[in-house]
Amino acid sequence: MSDGILTKEEVQDFLNEREKLGSVLGLNSIRELMNELGNVQENLSVIHVAGTNGKGSVCAMVSSVLQEAGYRVGMYTSPAVFGRSEQYQINGKPILEQDFAEIITDIKKACDRTKEKGVYPTLFEVETAAAFLYFYRQRCQAVLLETGMGGAMDATNIIRKPFVSVLTSISRDHMKFLGNSIEEIAREKAGIIKENSFAAAVRPKQPQVRKILEEVCRKKNTELVYVEKERAEDIHLENVSVFYGEKEEDMHTENVSAVYAERERAEGMHAENVSVFCGEKEKAKDTETEQNLLCFSYGDYGKIRLSMTGACQIENSICAIETAELLRKQGWNISRAQIRQGLEQARWEGRFSRLCREPLVVIDGAHNEDAAKKLRETLKMGFTNYKIIYIIGVLADKEYDKMLKIMMPLAWKVFTVTPNHSRALDGAVLAERAGAYHTDVLCCGTVSEGLEKAFACAEREAAGEKAMILAFGSLSYLGEIREIVRRNRL
Numbered sequence: 001m002s003d004g005i006l007t008k009e010e011v012q013d014f015l016n017e018r019e020k021l022g023s024v025l026g027l028n029s030i031r032e033l034m035n036e037l038g039n040v041q042e043n044l045s046v047i048h049v050a051g052t053n054g055k056g057s058v059c060a061m062v063s064s065v066l067q068e069a070g071y072r073v074g075m076y077t078s079p080a081v082f083g084r085s086e087q088y089q090i091n092g093k094p095i096l097e098q099d100f101a102e103i104i105t106d107i108k109k110a111c112d113r114t115k116e117k118g119v120y121p122t123l124f125e126v127e128t129a130a131a132f133l134y135f136y137r138q139r140c141q142a143v144l145l146e147t148g149m150g151g152a153m154d155a156t157n158i159i160r161k162p163f164v165s166v167l168t169s170i171s172r173d174h175m176k177f178l179g180n181s182i183e184e185i186a187r188e189k190a191g192i193i194k195e196n197s198f199a200a201a202v203r204p205k206q207p208q209v210r211k212i213l214e215e216v217c218r219k220k221n222t223e224l225v226y227v228e229k230e231r232a233e234d235i236h237l238e239n240v241s242v243f244y245g246e247k248e249e250d251m252h253t254e255n256v257s258a259v260y261a262e263r264e265r266a267e268g269m270h271a272e273n274v275s276v277f278c279g280e281k282e283k284a285k286d287t288e289t290e291q292n293l294l295c296f297s298y299g300d301y302g303k304i305r306l307s308m309t310g311a312c313q314i315e316n317s318i319c320a321i322e323t324a325e326l327l328r329k330q331g332w333n334i335s336r337a338q339i340r341q342g343l344e345q346a347r348w349e350g351r352f353s354r355l356c357r358e359p360l361v362v363i364d365g366a367h368n369e370d371a372a373k374k375l376r377e378t379l380k381m382g383f384t385n386y387k388i389i390y391i392i393g394v395l396a397d398k399e400y401d402k403m404l405k406i407m408m409p410l411a412w413k414v415f416t417v418t419p420n421h422s423r424a425l426d427g428a429v430l431a432e433r434a435g436a437y438h439t440d441v442l443c444c445g446t447v448s449e450g451l452e453k454a455f456a457c458a459e460r461e462a463a464g465e466k467a468m469i470l471a472f473g474s475l476s477y478l479g480e481i482r483e484i485v486r487r488n489r490l
Helices: 008-019 028-036 055-068 097-115 123-137 182-192 207-219 281-285 312-329 336-345 369-382 400-410 427-434 447-460 475-488
Strands: 046-050 073-076 088-090 142-146 164-167 198-202 223-227 233-244 271-277 287-297 303-306 353-356 360-364 387-393 413-416 441-443 467-473
Touching (some): 008 123, 055 073, 055 142, 055 312, 055 336, 088 123, 097 123, 123 142, 164 182, 164 312, 182 207, 223 312, 303 312, 303 336, 312 336, 360 475, 369 400, 387 400, 387 427, 387 447, 400 427, 400 467, 413 447, 427 441, 447 467, 447 475, 467 475
Parallel strands (some): 046 142, 046 164, 073 142, 164 198, 198 223, 233 271, 360 467, 387 413, 387 467, 413 441
Antiparallel strands (some): 073 088, 233 287, 353 360
16 A cells, blocks of 8 residues: 555455455445445435346436536446446546545545444445545536445435436346345335435336336325336437548547438338538548437427437437436426437447447347347347347346347357356356257357357358347456457457
8 A cells, every 4th residue: 555545456455355245235334334434425416226227328328418418427337347447437437546546445444444343345335335435526416326236225225315216127137136026126126216306217017016116106205207118209220421530439429510311211210311520521531430320209309319229228218308307397407408419429338339340249238038128129120131140148147048038039140158257157058048049059168269250250151241240148248348359450
């Protein structure tokens, strides 16, 4: 330790030590820890987000909207997919290593004091406390706070009065901790709803889940607004030609000049061509690429355009809109134009994110039945003209067989891998199960091997047709996929 601040290695040692404590639902430890840190969370303006799927995307969208409206916005999400720093963002920028070290140093001291009381905060409780402390010290005007796996007993639920409690879609996941029935899971998630407040929730398909949400809100005198994807109209993709400079990473769509070429509409969806110029005009000569925008019309908002193109993002963006409307109702200064612009600017890596263009490589964190259905919907919506090659890696405690049954019919070839995770399912076991639904499945020894074989198939065997490599399943190995693609420029 230098100057009293933990080194990078000491920070990691401390976090590893906390990880060994496992996952413990309940608020006693986080309360003791935050007491030692001055209960700084009481000074934060929080939008609290729970649910099974879509939490991170909704957080990213609402954060983008609030930034567009001029607010300084903190966002805490989990788990980390591409690095721990991504869990803590202010206006889209991840926490600096030095800032994280300073925060963890103070939290370690607080944990040493709770130890004297027989209280041992877990890794997630430490990470949550770090978010509270960081956003408080950085004077954030709004905080998007994503729960971990639960709701009522989740460490983030120490927050007493969020401005809005948000519930994304609810389905079966983490049954070991949350309960085996959808009713038990829904009641746990609904535990983030506070008295005399506001809640936005994706309208559940199951009547029994709706009954639980409405009952909780009625007892707590909380205004409940349902998010209904069915209210979206004219859903379609726009094909955008984007001109940018030397680095694709610099690409953005701010201050765009667009020309729309309308095409005939077919079965509720059609495609439009849009030309977009980014940065200085002289750079427009350098490179041209294409990007799909997911578009739909929504009530008085008119046309909404999303850079996040998974089919599930329609529902997530409506959730963000209704959350912003509830903030407006409480006096937040957000215009509808800022909401539209914020949604278009929102990005969330790992959720149907493109890594490479030729061949097309996409990663997606679909790891349960509900997410698999939404991923299949995305593929059917815009990728039926591709030969799709799967790379799949899952955790053993997920209902992967249901996911395989949903996804396998759209695959051309399938490669299974074993994620680098303590709960990973062996890729060979996964290949055996996938073989029940598909005739061309191969287990690969490493993630790198799986990617190499997928690229070989895409380049040599697609016979002139467009190929797409889709890596999905556990979030835990998507970072490795991205790193390999970027490092080798595959």
